[in-house]
Amino acid sequence: MCLSIPAKILTVEGNMARASVGGAVVNTSLHLVDDVKPGDYVLIHTGFALQKISEEEALETIAMIEEMEKETGDPE
Amino acid sequence: MKYIDEFRNHDLVATLTEAIVRRSKKPVRIMEVCGGHTLAIRKYGIQQLLPEHIELLSGPGCPVCVTPRISIDRAIALSRLPGVIITTYGDLIRVPGSRSSLNQERAQGADVRIVYSTLDALDIARTNPQKKVIFLGIGFETTTPSSAVAILEAERQRISNFFLLSMHKVMPPAMGALIDQGIRIDGYIGPGHVSAVAGADMYHALVEKHGIAVVIAGFEPVDLLQSIYMLVCMNEEGRHGVEIQYKRVVTPRGNTKACEMVNHVFDSCDESWRGLGMINGSGLSLKEQYSRMDASLQFDVQVEPLPEPAGCICGEVLRGMKKPAECRLFGKTCTPANPIGACMVSGEGACQAYYQFR
């Protein structure tokens, strides 16, 4: 029950949305998040969208690790 | 970006593993306090990627596991009342109480229904006006907002037969209690989704008081390894503080809308945890203005605490003092199909996670 999953919002209707989780379509409540629109990624937990997922931050996290790779790739 | 495969990338895993090996000199004990992390660490074999002097411990992070037996017994007693429908998340019904479980009660005729969301429980109340529908609210900062929404919606829609038995808990006091109880922990892998809701700032008091390193982590292998790397760096440099690895969903203040709803509906209270005992300010009870929906006040059931089943060491497992395999029942009489203790019930329980990925 603890598991939360990234899901892509497909359609929004009032306080509810339909979202795609790896191809499967689920219903999710939007009571806890504002300004969610189709195409956004959210984290779903027990039927509620908990938070929007930031693509910018995700890319930055990966870039940081790739940067480490470059630094350590050089002979010390 | 689908936020899954990118964080399972082999090259990134290799880079991080090498970086950890290079950077880590001191022995460290790192505890995760989220059942989702316990499961992911076992599933991806994260411990096996690390040098031997980095030890990963599982803490009290599975809500089903930390729910004490007396709470299960209370839920069972409620299920026996006439005209009551019990609604809850799946795992809870399999947790053994002192003499029975909700599952056994259901087999004997109690109306116990598994719901996916609190809104489903509210629907059951709406369509069964002659019944009293009790939702068993368990879980940490991640699930509490959905219970708050159910209370607010019940009020708005004037549904008068919906009740909540709040067993909700908050995480930071338990993290402090473990250190107070003398468990040696050099760093916490902070719970990602708890923090997505409540915000990274909520650990500041803990960090100041105990001088510990906390890194809030995501749930994929890259997330976990990067977080362990960050904790190793903090320990090597003698730093404490709160850092966020899981920046794509965690911010310092979290989801303020969800937090406001929780604060509107709940008050802080002392709460008992399996294995850890009573922890000040670690629970949430409904505010007085919602007492008419408070199942702990509206139904009169008596339950007596009984000792834990002989041989089960869940209490020590939940405090990171023992590994599941050290339990003599593990994998023998206690299995996921026939759990003796709570830690074997849920996929995020340490005993089940260790069992599934032996």
Ligand code: SF4
């Ligand atoms: S293996 Fe079973 S009996 Fe042993 S500690 Fe875990 S849950 Fe309890």
